[in-house]
Amino acid sequence: MSSYELEGRIRELRQLQSLIEEAQAEAEAIKDTIKAHMGDAEELRAGEYKVTWKPVTSTRVDTKALKAAAPELVERFTKVTTARRFCVA
Template sequence: MSISEIESKIRELRQLQALVDEAESEMETIKDALKAHMGDSEELRAGEYKVTWKTVTASRLDTAALRKAIPDVAAAFIRTTTTRRFCVA
């Protein structure tokens, strides 16, 4: 691929990312409007559509507190992973 082709692809990528960002922002605006309408209700029905907005409780391990309280145990269970991060600047 030539430099001009790469530049063209990057330009296209940035334009598509801008469209995705705009669509995600619009989605959040619509979701927020529906949530405001729902108030404390967990379910909304509109024609063929059913919207739910339920409270979910999750339990997660506080790794920072574990490392501080018992660092030897925390160190024994740490798993290191390696990935490649793609970034266009």
């Protein structure tokens, strides 16, 4: 692929990423409107659609507190990984 072709593909990628960001922002705005309409309700039916907005509880390890309380334990069970990050600037 020539430099010119590569530049065109990168330009196309940036345009598509911009469209995706705009669509995601619009989708979030629509979700916010639906949530506002639902208020405290956990379920909503509209025609063929069923929308749920329920609380979800999750449990996570507080790594900052764990590092302060037992740094040797954190050191023992910490795993380092390496990945490549793709970015177009």
